[in-house]
Amino acid sequence: MTMKTFLALALSLLCAVPAASATKWPGGAKAAVVLTYDDALDSQLDNAVPALDAARFKATFFLSGLKVSAVPRWRAVGAEGHELANHTLFHPCPASKFSADPRYTSEAYTPASMLKEIEQQNVLLTALDGKPTHGFASPCGQTMAGGVDYLEALRAAKLVTYARGVYTSPDDLRADVGRIDPMHVPSRGFPEGVTGAQLIEFAKEEAAGGGMAVYLFHGVGGDYLQVSDAAHRELIAWLAAHRKEVWVTTLQGALDWAKAHPDPQQ
Numbered sequence: 001m002t003m004k005t006f007l008a009l010a011l012s013l014l015c016a017v018p019a020a021s022a023t024k025w026p027g028g029a030k031a032a033v034v035l036t037y038d039d040a041l042d043s044q045l046d047n048a049v050p051a052l053d054a055a056r057f058k059a060t061f062f063l064s065g066l067k068v069s070a071v072p073r074w075r076a077v078g079a080e081g082h083e084l085a086n087h088t089l090f091h092p093c094p095a096s097k098f099s100a101d102p103r104y105t106s107e108a109y110t111p112a113s114m115l116k117e118i119e120q121q122n123v124l125l126t127a128l129d130g131k132p133t134h135g136f137a138s139p140c141g142q143t144m145a146g147g148v149d150y151l152e153a154l155r156a157a158k159l160v161t162y163a164r165g166v167y168t169s170p171d172d173l174r175a176d177v178g179r180i181d182p183m184h185v186p187s188r189g190f191p192e193g194v195t196g197a198q199l200i201e202f203a204k205e206e207a208a209g210g211g212m213a214v215y216l217f218h219g220v221g222g223d224y225l226q227v228s229d230a231a232h233r234e235l236i237a238w239l240a241a242h243r244k245e246v247w248v249t250t251l252q253g254a255l256d257w258a259k260a261h262p263d264p265q266q
């Protein structure tokens, strides 16, 4: 091999390697996988939690619109080590998203009233799990209240430990997780009808990139925006079979680990 060919090869290899995360995940895992579930849906209690528990995985549940009848079950989910997190009380979204009581659209709020609501949901979460602080995911993935973005006000108020945002490209999650803005933690949702293989592909991509794959689920084998129970179980089975390569943990767990284990090279 000539020097020129060697250099060309070295350069092409450099370009082919995705920007590696500097985070050293526990046990030598190549990536972290975080499974998150929104809206406190019964199908999560009925299908997702048993599948997670059978594999001894902990996940993150963003609760909103809690029903009294479901409180004992969510309390039990928190007590066994799953993360309960804030998704507001009333789930205000833009009126254009779906038809809702106009008093509970995000247009009807102000940043101050939104923060007040998030604070009250924190009280509810602390009553459920006894923890003093909680993470947050904004309803419908947007942070407008009465036409004003409330995210910086939320950061300044220190009401939540992080805010889960929306995934835009694989590179989002290949960043050094210890250095991402905790108020913009990217996550990825999937269309209804997604297969188990497609769900697994996301974890594989992130394992290759060394980052953190944050899944965003709603219904699991029921409710709405659902992944099938079978596809979800396929993903769990794959993750269980690859425990050494991917570390499955809660979103708070992954962020805490990354922050506590900074890259010594930087």
Ligand SMILES: [Zn+2]
Pocket: 038, 039, 064, 087, 091, 138, 139, 140
């Ligand atoms: Zn939601």
